[in-house]
Amino acid sequence: MMWLGWALAALGFAMVFGQYAAGQADIFLSIANPRPLDEEAMVVTLKGWGFASAAAQPFVTPESDHGLCDVRVFATRRQMLIGIATFGFLRPVTIAWRAHAGILPLGDA
Amino acid sequence: MPIVKLGEEGRWTNYHCTGTCDAATRFALRSGDAPRGRDEIAIAAKSVQDWLVEAAAAKRRVRPLGAGWSPSNVNISSQSWLLHTRRFNRCFRINADDVRPGIDAGALMLVEAGALVDEVSDKLEEQGRSLWTSGAGNGQTFAGAAATGTHGSMIAAGGIQDHIRAVQIVTPGGIHWVEPDVGVMSDAFIAATGSAPLRDDAMFAAVQLPVGALGIVTALVVESVPKFLVRPIQNLRKVDCAALDWLAEGDFRRFSAAYALDQDPDFVQMIVNPYKPFKRPAMLRFLYREPWRDDYPRATPGQLGAGYDALSLLGRFLNDYPWARGALLQFAMKQGYASGPDVDAPPVYGSWGEGLDTHRPLADLFNASVTIDRADLAHVFEMVCAVYARHGGSTVVTLRFMERAQGLLAPARFAHNAVIDFDGPRSQRTADAYARVLERLDAEGVAFTRHWAKSCRLDALRVAADYGEDFRRWRAAQRRLLPDPADRALFGSEVLDGLGLTC
Ligand SMILES: Cc1cc2nc3c(=O)[nH]c(=O)nc-3n(C[C@H](O)[C@H](O)[C@H](O)COP(=O)(O)OP(=O)(O)OC[C@H]3O[C@@H](n4cnc5c(N)ncnc54)[C@H](O)[C@@H]3O)c2cc1C
Numbered sequence: 001m002m003w004l005g006w007a008l009a010a011l012g013f014a015m016v017f018g019q020y021a022a023g024q025a026d027i028f029l030s031i032a033n034p035r036p037l038d039e040e041a042m043v044v045t046l047k048g049w050g051f052a053s054a055a056a057q058p059f060v061t062p063e064s065d066h067g068l069c070d071v072r073v074f075a076t077r078r079q080m081l082i083g084i085a086t087f088g089f090l091r092p093v094t095i096a097w098r099a100h101a102g103i104l105p106l107g108d109a
Numbered sequence: 110m111p112i113v114k115l116g117e118e119g120r121w122t123n124y125h126c127t128g129t130c131d132a133a134t135r136f137a138l139r140s141g142d143a144p145r146g147r148d149e150i151a152i153a154a155k156s157v158q159d160w161l162v163e164a165a166a167a168k169r170r171v172r173p174l175g176a177g178w179s180p181s182n183v184n185i186s187s188q189s190w191l192l193h194t195r196r197f198n199r200c201f202r203i204n205a206d207d208v209r210p211g212i213d214a215g216a217l218m219l220v221e222a223g224a225l226v227d228e229v230s231d232k233l234e235e236q237g238r239s240l241w242t243s244g245a246g247n248g249q250t251f252a253g254a255a256a257t258g259t260h261g262s263m264i265a266a267g268g269i270q271d272h273i274r275a276v277q278i279v280t281p282g283g284i285h286w287v288e289p290d291v292g293v294m295s296d297a298f299i300a301a302t303g304s305a306p307l308r309d310d311a312m313f314a315a316v317q318l319p320v321g322a323l324g325i326v327t328a329l330v331v332e333s334v335p336k337f338l339v340r341p342i343q344n345l346r347k348v349d350c351a352a353l354d355w356l357a358e359g360d361f362r363r364f365s366a367a368y369a370l371d372q373d374p375d376f377v378q379m380i381v382n383p384y385k386p387f388k389r390p391a392m393l394r395f396l397y398r399e400p401w402r403d404d405y406p407r408a409t410p411g412q413l414g415a416g417y418d419a420l421s422l423l424g425r426f427l428n429d430y431p432w433a434r435g436a437l438l439q440f441a442m443k444q445g446y447a448s449g450p451d452v453d454a455p456p457v458y459g460s461w462g463e464g465l466d467t468h469r470p471l472a473d474l475f476n477a478s479v480t481i482d483r484a485d486l487a488h489v490f491e492m493v494c495a496v497y498a499r500h501g502g503s504t505v506v507t508l509r510f511m512e513r514a515q516g517l518l519a520p521a522r523f524a525h526n527a528v529i530d531f532d533g534p535r536s537q538r539t540a541d542a543y544a545r546v547l548e549r550l551d552a553e554g555v556a557f558t559r560h561w562a563k564s565c566r567l568d569a570l571r572v573a574a575d576y577g578e579d580f581r582r583w584r585a586a587q588r589r590l591l592p593d594p595a596d597r598a599l600f601g602s603e604v605l606d607g608l609g610l611t612c
Binding site: 033035036037038063101102103104106107108109 | 198
């Protein structure tokens with residue numbers, strides 16, 4: 001029976017480690033013909049297993065009137081450790097985005 | 110007012126996080142909606158001039174910013190006013206009566222300085238035209254890319270600044286329209302842009318590559334060629350050491366015949382692992398130019414090999430796994446590259462702009478390079494790789510080719526140039542290994558120059574020695590544009606002062 005306990009513990013550890021590693025993946029989404037401005041980022045913390053979410057700063061960017069060019073979603077190592085240590089109750093995620101400079105039609109000089 | 114303030118004083122970090130401007134006040138220059146380009150740039154230039162005067166009155170230095178891509182920190186200045194230009198990005202076609210007699214207006218386009226190279230490429234393609242060269246990515250602004258002499262590996266072309274035919278540049282004392290002696294735009298057009306004409310070959314050659322030290326570039330007239338198609342071939346091949354002799358002699362056809370198509374290539378690039386460069390397969394990229402036809406099968410940027418620059422490739426792998434550097438290099442090269450269209454794959458085609466992309470942000474990269482006389486390649490390249498690897502340099506080494514580029518401060522100053530790039534994850538050992546390469550080149554008496562945008566350990570003495578008489582002519586042009594020493598200091602920064610460009 002002892003070995004079964006160890007095997008389950010190893011499996012559990014592997015599952016948690018897998019989540020820890022995969023959670024740091026950088027998910028990147030971009031529009032087709034981007035004209036990016038500087039990257040900005042904020043941390044959104046999902047609370048109570050996703051029942052509530054709170055951004056550390058409001059979602060504003062001074063230059064976003066032409067929309068966004070791309071968005072990256074990822075967790076840092078520290079953010080993943082917080083998620084694991086709180087059994088997923090707190091799940092901080094970083095969202096980084098670049099606003100769009102806009103594409104204006106060709107004019108006449 | 111096309112200039113808006115972005116928030117309060119704070120920090121701004123450049124694209125590769127190699128430098129931070131502390132206590133910076135950020136402003137953005139934005140395009141307006143004037144019906145004619147000349148009216149729009151007249152309004153913008155006047156606002157920029159007023160802004161410069163205000164900055165001087167506030168005792169702040171200024172720094173114009175493109176995409177912030179230069180890891181050499183020529184885009185960094187603390188306690189300064191920063192001017193973001195990427196939203197000043199309209200392009201305008203030029204009519205025959207806007208130019209001087211004998212000038213082909215159809216080949217020219219008026220570009221606001223913050224337009225990305227990608228935008229310029231797209232707008233030219235709309236008119237059946239194309240740039241003839243650019244860098245490995247196209248997310249720089251046109252003015253920013255030209256400011257540092259950005260180049261690609263089109264073997265018969267120079268730098269991106271070679272496309273420029275006229276420049277509108279603003280200083281606290283004036284709005285100047287700089288062209289070569291022969292002139293390009295009509296006097297009436299120049300007057301309508303609110304600028305004073307300055308037709309002078311040396312001045313023009315200075316502002317083609319200003320390194321951000323001559324004023325704020327607000328607009329450029331960019332020349333183009335008829336649109337063309339390129340067929341990429343991209344493969345991993347073990348390259349024979351003897352092939353370096355062919356490259357050094359400019360026998361690109363023979364190199365292409367050995368490793369890709371038996372045709373004259375227009376673009377040749379080789380990326381090697383400096384640990385045994387001729388024993389391990391190198392990543393080769395060739396482009397073959399063909400006349401334009403509308404019915405070519407469209408390919409995605411990925412199929413055309415976009416993102417082929419060593420930065421993207423290595424950043425993806427080694428940014429995340431710094432402990433695995435040496436051995437992982439070859440694996441990374443294979444994974445990131447093998448998918449390109451090889452000789453026996455069905456051919457894919459694209460326009461010049463379609464084969465490039467705007468890049469996604471990657472921090473902690475090291476970029477440096479040396480530009481040498483191509484004739485020195487055969488005896489220099491192996492030595493460079495050996496020294497770099499021996500001292501722990503852990504990036505790939507890229508070899509690119511170009512002809513002499515325009516601009517007094519163009520690093521590509523040999524008749525035929527080979528550029529050796531060191532691009533990859535940043536570490537002190539890699540930076541030290543690059544420094545050892547420089548020492549060795551000096552010890553061997555090999556002439557070389559360095560890229561203004563990269564982490565190339567340049568200083569004022571070396572700049573003056575490398576560029577000699579051209580540097581003196583560039584400084585003379587600077588004194589004409591900015592006769593007041595206080596105005597020259599306005600464009601200074603720790604880095605530019607250190608290069609001897611602004612003090
Ligand atoms: C992913 C990547 C790929 C690259 N590939 C290549 C390559 O293939 N070949 C190559 O040669 N280089 C390459 N580079 C270097 C790059 O091309 C240069 O750093 C270029 O100068 C960046 O342009 P930018 O618009 O970001 O300018 P910035 O870095 O913002 O500015 C560069 C300089 O120009 C000045 N400047 C900018 N705009 C103006 C203006 N309107 N008026 C006056 N001065 C201005 C700035 O003050 C600064 O001194 C690459 C860099 C990156 C990050």
